Amino acid sequence: MEKPYLSYLPRVADDIKFITEYPIDMISLLQEIKDPKAGGIVLFSGEVRNHSHSKDVAYLEYEAYIPMAEKIIKNILKEAVESFNLHKAICVHRIGKIEIGESAVAVLTASSHREESYKANRYIIDRVKHEAPIWKKEFFTDGTSEWGHNCKCNHH
């Protein structure tokens, strides 16, 4: 099967995919981020938790405006690589139905020293959550559902 994810590398093809409908394979991503120049690798996984707004969550569904989400995530990774002097950066966001305990998004960063990887990782996930056109709908165990609203800014 074709890999459902691909990374941003400093030299990268234009047809890479950062949005996937498949489960995110952390082990493969950890293999992919490895770099002989990297002394530090950081992996963040945004997981589907079992509670939200004091209610029990059954599962989540994500949707994306895929072409623009791809473009925006690619740009964020490119800027992170340049700003933090990373050797590699990867971001994969899953869409569709995602169960409790599964990963909705993964960000991996690799740099010569750990400080840059930690900082860049946080920078990437914060910007992806804020800027990428991706939306979450929470489905609760009581049968209700609600669109997510983790971005409270008013300047869009």
Add this chain to the structure above:
Amino acid sequence: MRVNIIVFGILKDFFSSGVELEINESDTILQVINQLRDFKKESADVLSRCRFAVHENFIDKDYLLKNGETIFIIPPSSGG
């Protein structure tokens, strides 16, 4: 002239996945927002916080629309 509107996220609760609108020559995104708001008053708050895109690029609210164009209305993100 006519334009197509595609919506995402919470806006689908108001406009399904999209609508077609009749607008005037020299209308901008602002007139589109007004029409949608008049159609579904509950959408006003979300619409005021949306971004807009045409041809996979963000556009300002004074963007001059062309006949047959498709406008993507992008509510505040909630990914991650």
